[in-house]
Amino acid sequence: MPKMPSMPAPADADERRGKPAVVVYPNGTLPPADMPMLEAARDGMTKIDEVIVPPRDARAFKAPKGHFFRIVSVEGAQVGDLNLWNVDDLSERFFSGKTRALHATHVGVGDRLWSTLPTLRPMATITHDTLGWYGWDADGAGVHDVIGTRCDPYTNRLLNGDDYHHCCHSNLTRALASARNISVREAEPHVHDVLNVFMCTGFSQDTHQYFMKASPVRPGDFIEFFSEIDLLGALSACPGGDCGATHSSDTSACYPLKVEVFRPDPASLKGWVSPAVNAYPRTHGLG
Numbered sequence: 001m002p003k004m005p006s007m008p009a010p011a012d013a014d015e016r017r018g019k020p021a022v023v024v025y026p027n028g029t030l031p032p033a034d035m036p037m038l039e040a041a042r043d044g045m046t047k048i049d050e051v052i053v054p055p056r057d058a059r060a061f062k063a064p065k066g067h068f069f070r071i072v073s074v075e076g077a078q079v080g081d082l083n084l085w086n087v088d089d090l091s092e093r094f095f096s097g098k099t100r101a102l103h104a105t106h107v108g109v110g111d112r113l114w115s116t117l118p119t120l121r122p123m124a125t126i127t128h129d130t131l132g133w134y135g136w137d138a139d140g141a142g143v144h145d146v147i148g149t150r151c152d153p154y155t156n157r158l159l160n161g162d163d164y165h166h167c168c169h170s171n172l173t174r175a176l177a178s179a180r181n182i183s184v185r186e187a188e189p190h191v192h193d194v195l196n197v198f199m200c201t202g203f204s205q206d207t208h209q210y211f212m213k214a215s216p217v218r219p220g221d222f223i224e225f226f227s228e229i230d231l232l233g234a235l236s237a238c239p240g241g242d243c244g245a246t247h248s249s250d251t252s253a254c255y256p257l258k259v260e261v262f263r264p265d266p267a268s269l270k271g272w273v274s275p276a277v278n279a280y281p282r283t284h285g286l287g
C-alpha cells in the first residue's frame, strides 16, 4: 500500500518512475540443469519409498542424491509446506528468498531449489509438475510459491490471541525432532521458510498484499524433484487445507499428502555430478 499518499510528488516524478525495469538475475545466467538427461532418467525409474503425511501434521523423508521424489495429492485438495536440509549438515537448508530472487515468486519445471549461504548450490531441480498448465491467472496468482514463510503459532498468537499447535511450523518442528531423535527445542531453529507446494498465491494488484486462493490441485496431481545432494525433507499438510479460506485452525477440510522416492537407472544419469558447494573463499575482503 502507498507509504505516504499525501506526500506531494516532485516535478520529475514521472521521469523517475519511467526508468526501465531490469530483471535482477536474467534467465540464462544461471548454470542450467540438464533437463533432457533428467527427462530420460525419469523413464523406468523404480519407486523405493513412500511416506504418507497425515492432515495437519508433517513427516520427514530421505531423498538421496541422484534420486527423484514426488509430492502427490491424494484424497482432496491440500497444500504442503516443504523444508529441505543436507542430510549430513542441517545448517545447509533451503533458501526460499534466494530461490525467489533467482527464479520467480513461483517455481516450476527447470527451476532449482537453492541452499543457504555459504553453500548456495542447487539442492533439488523440479523435473515434472502436473499443475504446470496453471500459469498465471486473472488475479496474477500462480502455484508453488516461494513467497510465504509457513503458518506458525507465534503469528497466530499475535493476531488471534490463542495457541494452535498444528501450524506448519510446529508440524515441521515435530517431524524433524522425530527424524533426528532430538527435542523440539533443538529442532525448531532448523525449520525454515518453505516451498509452498500446490499453494495458489499472489500479490493483490491494488495494495500488493500477499493473498491466497483455493489450490487448483486435485488427487493424482504431483510435483517432482531431482535430488542434487543427499536430502532430508519434511513436508507438512497445512491446516489450511486447500488454503482457500483460512489456516492456523481446525476449520478447513484437510487431506493427507504422499511423498514418493524413486531410483533411476544410474547409467541414465550420464555426465551428472552432484553440485559442489559455492566456490567463494569466504574471506569477505579480509585475507
Ligand SMILES: [Zn+2]
Pocket (backbone or CB within 6 Å): 081, 150, 151, 167, 168, 169, 237, 238, 239, 240, 247
Ligand atoms: Zn501451513
